Amino acid sequence: MPTLNWIGKDAVVNHDKEVPFRLLKKEKFSSVGNSQNLVIHGDNLEALKALMPFYAGKVKCIYIDPPYNTGNEGWVYNDKVNSPKIRKWLGKVVGRDLEDLCRHDKWLCMMYPRVKLLKDLLSDDGAIFVSIDDVEQSNLRALLDDIFGEDNFITNVIWEKNYSPRNDAKYFSASHDFILIYAKSKSKWNRNLLLRTEKQNKYYKFDDNDGRGLWRPDNVLVKTFSESGVFGIKNPNTGETLYPPRGSCYRFSAERAKQLLVENKFYFGKDGMGKPQLKRYLSEVKQGVVPQTIWRYEEVGHNQTGKNELNKLVGMNVFDSPKPVSLIKHILQIATDKNDLVLDSFAGSGTTGHAVLDLNKEDSGDRKFILVEMEDSVAKDVTAQRIKRAIKQYDYKDGFEYCELSKPLFDEKGQIENTCSFDQFATYIYFTETQTNIDPAKVSGNYIGEYAETEYYLIYKEKSENVLSKLFLKMLRKTDGVKVIYADKCLLDDDTLEKHNIIFKQIPYEVKIY
Numbered sequence: 001m002p003t004l005n006w007i008g009k010d011a012v013v014n015h016d017k018e019v020p021f022r023l024l025k026k027e028k029f030s031s032v033g034n035s036q037n038l039v040i041h042g043d044n045l046e047a048l049k050a051l052m053p054f055y056a057g058k059v060k061c062i063y064i065d066p067p068y069n070t071g072n073e074g075w076v077y078n079d080k081v082n083s084p085k086i087r088k089w090l091g092k093v094v095g096r097d098l099e100d101l102c103r104h105d106k107w108l109c110m111m112y113p114r115v116k117l118l119k120d121l122l123s124d125d126g127a128i129f130v131s132i133d134d135v136e137q138s139n140l141r142a143l144l145d146d147i148f149g150e151d152n153f154i155t156n157v158i159w160e161k162n163y164s165p166r167n168d169a170k171y172f173s174a175s176h177d178f179i180l181i182y183a184k185s186k187s188k189w190n191r192n193l194l195l196r197t198e199k200q201n202k203y204y205k206f207d208d209n210d211g212r213g214l215w216r217p218d219n220v221l222v223k224t225f226s227e228s229g230v231f232g233i234k235n236p237n238t239g240e241t242l243y244p245p246r247g248s249c250y251r252f253s254a255e256r257a258k259q260l261l262v263e264n265k266f267y268f269g270k271d272g273m274g275k276p277q278l279k280r281y282l283s284e285v286k287q288g289v290v291p292q293t294i295w296r297y298e299e300v301g302h303n304q305t306g307k308n309e310l311n312k313l314v315g316m317n318v319f320d321s322p323k324p325v326s327l328i329k330h331i332l333q334i335a336t337d338k339n340d341l342v343l344d345s346f347a348g349s350g351t352t353g354h355a356v357l358d359l360n361k362e363d364s365g366d367r368k369f370i371l372v373e374m375e376d377s378v379a380k381d382v383t384a385q386r387i388k389r390a391i392k393q394y395d396y397k398d399g400f401e402y403c404e405l406s407k408p409l410f411d412e413k414g415q416i417e418n419t420c421s422f423d424q425f426a427t428y429i430y431f432t433e434t435q436t437n438i439d440p441a442k443v444s445g446n447y448i449g450e451y452a453e454t455e456y457y458l459i460y461k462e463k464s465e466n467v468l469s470k471l472f473l474k475m476l477r478k479t480d481g482v483k484v485i486y487a488d489k490c491l492l493d494d495d496t497l498e499k500h501n502i503i504f505k506q507i508p509y510e511v512k513i514y
Ligand SMILES: C[S@@+](CC[C@H](N)C(=O)[O-])C[C@H]1O[C@@H](n2cnc3c(N)ncnc32)[C@H](O)[C@@H]1O
Pocket: 042, 043, 044, 045, 065, 066, 067, 068, 077, 078, 319, 321, 322, 323, 324, 345, 346, 347, 348, 349, 350, 351, 352, 372, 373, 374, 375, 378
């Protein structure tokens, strides 16, 4: 398989492992109610890392709409991978090579470690949808092949984002964007059928009032020729025997045709004097529709739809290029069930959160969303504000918690940051030990969970010394399994540790860096 290479790749391929683990701090003031929905302000590289102990392998559907790298720096956000934050980050990670990087190299450097983290957050039966245009489409496809594997490529959808031509376009007026879709594991991913639309149902307008419901006339001929399909059908109204045209055949056998006649399933035209057609009943067709790869604006909205929706809620020109809610709902209909978790780590105006709430209202679902937005001027005043107003305006039942990225877990002296709570630390320890997420319902006192016949304990209180002493032995569960206990200090001798099957791990030195 051809491999993707660019200047700066070496510096970023494993960079996701070096990103410090940060704590999340909830801000009550900017939140709406208590909810598992999250809007996080911060660079998604750090935010995704912070989410990992809680959500690794749990996200069913990721939608991202990263900067397209069109070169537009005058937008509310920077579309050229040149915002001060990303420039600083690139300088730090890529170092001296930065000057040699072309704009595509920079974009790939920005995307690669972030998409790697996104893959880890996806559930085994989940999928990622990525919006892009011609500038980076080919690079994005190669990058996703590299990270997800080309076998997990599902399709490249065309979204008709404009319907009228722009006459000032130099060569062609762009009418579409792409949405690349990859599954984490293609064999485990199931797409939903889309609901039949009124437009699709409108041809089913005939009714015999015999309880069989609406039907439409359908072709009786089939393309592949078979001798057994050549016979005559007698029109009962005229007595005329009707054969298929020369070289073609009926799609059923003579035997079946007799049965269809008895069941009154042939239609011989308005006056009953014509050639046979088949009555295709609405109740017989699939109750859903297989999604297609071209998404027309009439179906899912266009650029201006997104702008109008945002204008209505937050005002004019607060954000460039918001996607239409109906576009994201279309994705959610294909890729989520009612209780799934949805993630958008380039959240912009928060369309994905809005779409989740709207679909939940429509189908009584309980999907949850996590949004991440980096720009200081966008996260609170546009992303969170838009969702807050949408909740009020459309009477959505759920809310969201607004979070800031807080300090790294390890401070500059390598100690555990002293604002870190027991729950946060336990979640981190459990994840680094087991690569799975803690079950808060199982946490009890210092016991934080069990995995592969090993029990985990954490002795930790902020700003105090945390000691494993004889007293603690009474708190251990009476089981034979290995017990891994994290604490600052251990006062037990080796024999006692062995007798109780204890492995002591000293905080902070033996806390794994994730
Ligand atoms: C194309 S816009 C997304 C628009 C969004 N789909 C909507 O409907 O409003 C891309 C967004 O990603 C944000 N962004 C860019 N780099 C980011 C990063 N490293 N972390 C988080 N957000 C980032 C930008 O600030 C911008 O708001």
